[in-house]
Amino acid sequence: MEMQTPNTDITIIDGSALLWVIHWPVGGTVKTYVSNLRQHIERKLQKGDVYLVFDRYYEYSTKGVTRSARNTEASRVHQLKVTTELPSQKVILTVIENKKQLIDIVCTELKGDVSFHRNHIQNHKLIIISQDKTPIEISNGGLIINRGDMNTTHEEADIIIVQQMLMAA
Numbered sequence: 047m048e049m050q051t052p053n054t055d056i057t058i059i060d061g062s063a064l065l066w067v068i069h070w071p072v073g074g075t076v077k078t079y080v081s082n083l084r085q086h087i088e089r090k091l092q093k094g095d096v097y098l099v100f101d102r103y104y105e106y107s108t109k110g111v112t113r114s115a116r117n118t119e120a121s122r123v124h125q126l127k128v129t130t131e132l133p134s135q136k137v138i139l140t141v142i143e144n145k146k147q148l149i150d151i152v153c154t155e156l157k158g159d160v161s162f163h164r165n166h167i168q169n170h171k172l173i174i175i176s177q178d179k180t181p182i183e184i185s186n187g188g189l190i191i192n193r194g195d196m197n198t199t200h201e202e203a204d205i206i207i208v209q210q211m212l213m214a215a
Contacts, residue, residue, distance in 0.1 A: 055094025
């Protein structure tokens with residue numbers, strides 16, 4: 047789910063939903079997939095600020111138990127690295143541990159890609175909200191700051207998205 051807020055230059059992206067729609071390269075690596083996701087974000091950054099919001103996965107939460115109960119088809123946990131050949135989309139995105147690993151890799155790659163920062167984060171900012179309660183902001187060609195003013199501990203991206211939209215407004 048993506049929402050373009052009216053009369054502003056902000057796009058808020060449900061990162062967990064985005065994982066399902068980005069081209070899944072059969073026979074590619076995790077890095078290939080991350081590159082596809084990065085290109086999507088690059089296009090959004092041309093128009094304005096981007097808030098990338100991922101679900102959080104807390105053990106022993108009501109939401110966590112519900113998520114686990116949904117997964118009845120896939121159960122293999124992989125050890126993902128950027129060089130790993132990409133398993134099927136269903137195996138990665140329906141097994142919580144695999145999905146958490148992929149989200150961590152995506153966030154690490156976006157934070158660490160100096161070329162991406164220099165070429166695509168000049169006039170706008172990228173806010174990444176993932177497992178840590180404190181979102182990070184990448185702006186001005188690579189300046190990375192912790193946004194303690196945007197702290198949230200909620201685990202559901204849908205709730206965080208509304209919170210961030212209201213804060214941005």
